[in-house]
Amino acid sequence: MDMQTNARSNPPRLCFIGFGEAGQAFAGGLLEAGIAEISAFDIAPDPARVAGPAQKLGVRLAADLPSALSGADFVFCAVTAASSLDAARAASAHLAPGQIFVDVNSVSPGRKREAAAALGPGRRYVDLAIMAPVHPRRHETPCLVAGDDAAAFVEMFSPFGMALKQAGSEIGSATIIKMVRSVMVKGLEALSYECFMAARAAGVDAVILDSLKGSYPGLDWPKLVPYNVSRMLQHGTRRAAEMREVAATLRELGVDPAVTEGTVLQQERLGALGLPGDPNDGFTLLDLVADALAAQARAS
Structure with a gap:
């Protein structure tokens, strides 16, 4: 047998x-x-x-x-x-x-x-x-x-x-492959959020989107950005904990986790908001995040 x-x-x-x-x-x-x-x-x-x-x-x-x-x-x-x-x-x-x-x-x-x-x-x-x-x-x-x-x-x-x-x-x-890969995967989520929150605040989100389409034609940015932000809203607290372990992994390898530590902060910040994070909301998801952060700031 x-x-x-x-x-x-x-x-x-x-x-x-x-x-x-x-x-x-x-x-x-x-x-x-x-x-x-x-x-x-x-x-x-x-x-x-x-x-x-x-x-x-x-x-x-x-x-x-x-x-x-x-x-x-x-x-x-x-x-x-x-x-x-x-x-x-x-x-x-x-x-x-x-x-x-x-x-x-x-x-x-x-x-x-x-x-x-x-x-x-x-x-x-x-x-x-x-x-x-x-x-x-x-x-x-x-x-x-x-x-x-x-x-x-x-x-x-x-x-x-x-x-x-x-x-x-x-x-x-096995885990070292996952940890190093997460530098990019979870880091790209945080960068997507940070880039387009700034772009939306400046009123240049359409211009930035067109520019990124030209530079990275293989990525579907209109879908990728809301999806990445939704993942942070839904799982940011857990992802922040994982990214602390990623930072520890990088230190074990002798690499300064400067960007990864920023990813920890952004993942944790969005995960703490308690928003549902529906990627079908598109870029208006960023407006919901902005409103929630503003309300949080007023309450503090």
């Missing part, structure tokens, strides 16, 4: 530590793909944010971490960047021999190596980096994996539709 046939006839049992957007997207997709048993544990201050989706998907929501981990073959850790090391430390006391800890968190290579070390000697660890938004592809979103157990992970989950590529055997080899 080959690995693919065996995986589908005897699917692994999964646990998610952290059951937010990424955890829910991956769990939902994997259940539809043939995974039969998933548990989850989350310390969300609003239990309904987790309980509702878990019930809808058929995920067993555990009351505590040991209960969530019990019986799982693979433990996906998908918490906030700031909590990733604490989550690994908490799991280390309850992991059973043979359980594989899959670190999904958007943190620096150094932080991932710290998390792996926190699990203790002999523990199995996979560095996984999600390389695109988890919607709409969910578990089929392209991912990179690294570590000694990366090959086994790819063999196990590829039959269920996960789009996986090995980045190397060294922990951090």
